[in-house]
Amino acid sequence: MNFWMAALAAGGGIIVFFAWSNRQTAKAHARFTAKDVDDALSELLAPDARDHDTCDLFLAWPIDDPYLESIRQESLRICRECPPGPGKDMNEEGERRVAALLNELRGGANHGARTADGQNSK
Numbered sequence: 394m395n396f397w398m399a400a401l402a403a404g405g406g407i408i409v410f411f412a413w414s415n416r417q418t419a420k421a422h423a424r425f426t427a428k429d430v431d432d433a434l435s436e437l438l439a440p441d442a443r444d445h446d447t448c449d450l451f452l453a454w455p456i457d458d459p460y461l462e463s464i465r466q467e468s469l470r471i472c473r474e475c476p477p478g479p480g481k482d483m484n485e486e487g488e489r490r491v492a493a494l495l496n497e498l499r500g501g502a503n504h505g506a507r508t509a510d511g512q513n514s515k
Contacts, residue, residue, distance in 0.1 A: 425456045427498060430464055434495040437468075438488060448482075464494055 433451035452469055456462040468491060475487025483491070 425451070425458070425461060427461065430456075430461050431495065431498055434464075434468070434491055434498070437482060438491055438495065464498060467494060 429447075430451065433448045437448040451465060452472065456465055471487045471490045471494075472483060475483040475490070478484050481488075
């Protein structure tokens with residue numbers, strides 16, 4: 394009986410750890426800045442990028458800043474509408490659309506997005 398109690402306690406501990414870890418990731422991601430979004434979109438467009446962890450996290454979790462969240466939502470829409478080609482994450486139309494989002498972000502389209510230091514840019 395003690396073995397099963399220990400196994401149940403260990404299983405519960407693992408579940409609690411992963412729930413806590415996911416919550417911490419969501420909280421950190423919610424505070425994404427314009428630089429974080431820039432990094433994610435740049436990674437998505439980089440022809441030599443092998444690892445898309447930054448972009449995957451960007452697409453997976455909501456962002457508190459409404460302007461940056463709108464870019465995330467549009468990026469998700471582009472990924473759905475522009476299926477990947479051979480060896481790519483999306484087709485050429487999708488790459489053009491993401492590049493336009495990135496240019497808008499870099500161009501200082503000032504919509505209250507937070508800067509790299511976390512301050513509002515307005």
